[in-house]
Amino acid sequence: MQSFVAQLAQRIRGGMAPVVIGLDPRLDALPQRVQPDAAPAARILAFYQAVLPRLVAHAPAVKPNIAFFECFGADGYRAYEQTCALARSLGLLVVGDIKRGDIGSTAAAYAQGHFALADAVTLHPYLGGDSVEPFLGPCRPDRGGKGVFVLVRTSNPGARDFQDLRIDGEPLCEVVARAVTRWNAALPQSDGYGPVGAVVGATWPQELARLRTLLPHSWLLLPGVGAQGGKVADLAAAFDGHGLGALVNQSRGVMQAFAPDATDWLDRIEHAAQTFAAECRAVAQAKSPSQPKP
């Protein structure tokens, strides 16, 4: 079985767009026609059962954000598990947006639980290397081939509060980026990329080139396009000369691309995914449109 990063590269080389579709279920944004009388978790699962097959042709991966599932308690948590399982059964890679981070022994419990559900997960850096370490063993191709994306530069305005603080003239987020590169260096690469990636908000395009340089072998997960104000056209610096190295995330712009009472909501979501994919593919390949892929 190929690792997460190997599968990602293979799919994008094969023509898929470098995108990931965020799954952030909000009850007030589900189509009215999807099981209106069912419990929240059942409605959410029914929505994804209908939608996920429509995404397979347009995106290599989905990114369920567990917050929007676990706010419905254990039933919501089960819907998260079922959504992950459904996506993987359809051939979609799953990035579990869990943003966990705890001391070593606790991190090991998180790694065990979440890598059973997802191909990759997002992690907080604040607790340092030993909080990330338990996730790295399962990233080895012979031990699961999983992936992680460490929060480096987040997409929200509050990212400035601590991530901009200067340490010997360098912002904290760049120091974290260097740590990600160190953690990544100890692990095997595929297509030039190791399994330790980084979250870099698409809302800070002026910082992309610098972070790309500091993270030469990391996949970048770029959230913040659409509702948060990030623009795909500003993200070219995130990609390498082969259109690899970054995944642009869109959540609301695709999964809420319909009026609540629309009858054609599935078609509208698929159309939005297709449009978004085409836009990202064009930007990713802008650097070297005529270069043959190695």
Add this chain to the structure above:
Amino acid sequence: MQSFVAQLAQRIRGGMAPVVIGLDPRLDALPQRVQPDAAPAARILAFYQAVLPRLVAHAPAVKPNIAFFECFGADGYRAYEQTCALARSLGLLVVGDIKRGDIGSTAAAYAQGHFALADAVTLHPYLGGDSVEPFLGPCRPDRGGKGVFVLVRTSNPGARDFQDLRIDGEPLCEVVARAVTRWNAALPQSDGYGPVGAVVGATWPQELARLRTLLPHSWLLLPGVGAQGGKVADLAAAFDGHGLGALVNQSRGVMQAFAPDATDWLDRIEHAAQTFAAECRAVAQAKSPSQPKP
């Protein structure tokens, strides 16, 4: 209904020790006699159904770490909900050790879900003020009276990696402490303390006095005693002159204070809790043993 911080102060003034017992269920550390043939989540719940009534006389609060529940999936998540509900029904305050942290709209979903279960929760600071903000409204006494503990100085060795980085000569964890104090300043206090507390590892006693000064109106949650090497005797600086202001956590040292095949495991846990409580009470009151409480 009194706020979390008001209840905490009231109980400790009333003679309870300033302690919180960590609930980190590990299957290999459960008594062999507790439903050995049941599923993990059922074993965990049965364990706490037996143990929690024994803790009520010795601790004002418990701190379930959700990692050790959610590693068993949705069933484990339900056991977390049930453990929180059971503890609260027994009169224990519940600090949900969830260590969440996400952008504003997502943080709102976490706040909604987790404040329905716990009286207070732990939070990551890396995403800045707007990631903490959705948790602060429910901290107002008239909107739920909840509490939060922001990770400032964690108990693990890797805490050094980023939390020690110097910003204009001051370590990052102190900059975060100042931010906690700012967030706290906008909210009503009870007994001199607001609802925005801080996690400060008991493994760094030499830093306690300084962080106490930077966090004058915050309850400090002090994990790391026992298995991680922290010593209760070193924590006096965390308390104010009335024995308030800090909660010492112990998890394994109390909840694993028995041999797996012991028949008297309940008595041993209660004895360990009682001993731990007495030790913490003595240290908390060492500063002003004869001062009358205001």
